[in-house]
Amino acid sequence: MKNLDLGELRGQLDEIDGQLVRLFEQRMKICADVAEYKIETGKAVYDGERERQKLEAVGAMAHGDFNSQAVQELFSQLMTVSRKRQYQLLARHGKGIDTGFQVIEAIQTSGARVAYQGVEGSYGHGAALQFFGREASLYHVTAMEDVMAEVEEGRADYGVLPIENSSAGAVSDNYDLLVKHNNYIVAETQLAVRHALLGLPEARLEDVELVYSHPQALMQCSQYLNSHPQWRQISLENTAAAALKVTRDGDCRQAAVASEIAGRLYGLKVLAPGINHNKNNTTRFIVLSREAVYRKDASKVSICFEGLHRSGSLYNMLGNFIFNNVNMLMIESRPIEGRSWEYRFFVDVEGSLGDAAVQNALKGISEEAVSMRILGNY
Structure with missing residues (x-):
């Protein structure tokens, strides 16, 4: 040569x-x-x-x-x-793909019956109040899945659930609930989170031995809480429920991580304000309906899908967004129940179901995935 x-x-x-x-x-x-x-x-x-x-x-x-x-x-x-x-x-x-969704002008908030998880004063209550206002009929249920059931079975017009926190990440169990129940995301609202350590009016910081809160709240305040290794951290279903427990038990050794609003509501004193380490801490809540609808101004589409369990499958699925110039905002994976080491993917993209590019991308994924579901356009 x-x-x-x-x-x-x-x-x-x-x-x-x-x-x-x-x-x-x-x-x-x-x-x-x-x-x-x-x-x-x-x-x-x-x-x-x-x-x-x-x-x-x-x-x-x-x-x-x-x-x-x-x-x-x-x-x-x-x-x-x-x-x-x-x-x-x-x-x-x-x-193209038949999405099954209908376009609406706006979500009717006045007079709507809305379910949220936790007791009054919880962040879920705050998110529901922030989005729907005081003209709606808000009521609380015990568990996250209860919110889904209330909407799916028609007792509530809408449900409000946390889906992601800027400090602690995804609320993973709620992604699983989106698959399990036939509800649709129709809106979202972001609520600033500011946790305080709350105790009885007569309690002092040095009295604290037990700290109660939701696991996400404990995680968001882990730097402060872990600096007190003598405190035992105990998970409860809700931040406001933790505040209510401290009030009802009347024990100065107990404290709750919750909002100052919950503290005022249940007669507690702020032992330490603003203890979450991320001072820009925000939780994103989704608004759910049993109706497959989206507003004309909707700009985000959420889907979930299962790909073939082989090399390159996820890459090929996401390629549908690339070739249609659809911007992906988020991807989250969750294990598929009963199938070890196989995963379902949740993806948010920019756009509307009325956009040709979005429809083309979803058509491609629906053809090639084992299964695909549109969770909402909002």
Whole structure:
């Protein structure tokens, strides 16, 4: 082999790349013809067995293990791009995804019956009050899942649940409830969280031995609480419930981590204000309805899906957003019950179900995922 300088080598690569581009465009033209055929016949875009056979065939054409694997990766991406193009063409011919959602002007807050978890004075109560105002009929239930049941079974028009905290992250169990129950996210509201250590009016800080609160609140105040190793931290279902317990037990050794509003409501004294280490601590609450609706000004779509349990599955699912220029805001994974080490993914993206790009992306995911569900547009 004669000696070549870098410029000559790059020139050869440029020539090959030009050929690849021309061949790629020819391939995409044929893929468009395939899409036309599938539009006429109703045949599915994704054919897993056909793709498996194709990858085996091209892998066998290459020389050496590295090239064989690399060629299969290359053609896997080529077929992924081809599918995205076919989904777009199907959508243009009215073969897009049927979301089942209806557009509404606004959420009716006045007179609405709204369920939240915890007792009066909890952050859930504060979030419900912040979004619905005092014209709504707010009532509390014991557990997070009770909120879901109240909405799903029609006793409440809406439910309010925490889904994410800026310090402690996702409220994981509530993601699972979104799958378990047939409710839809129709709005969200963000509530600033400022925890205080509360005790009886006659209590002193040095009296404290037991601290009660919700696990998330204990986590959000962990730096302060852990600086007092003699305190025993005990989880309860709600911050306000912790304040109520301290009041009812009348024990100066007990303290609660809750809002100062809860402290005033239950006659407690602030032993230490603002003990959460993130002073910009905020919890995002979702508003749930049993009706599949979204407002005209909705700008966020939440979905969940299960991909095939194999290499590259998640990458291919998310590629539907990339090829349609849909911006992803959040991704969260949760274990699938009964299937060890397999996961369900929750994703938030920018946009509306009325946007063609969003519809194209969801069409692609729905075709290729084991299952996909639209959780809401808000």
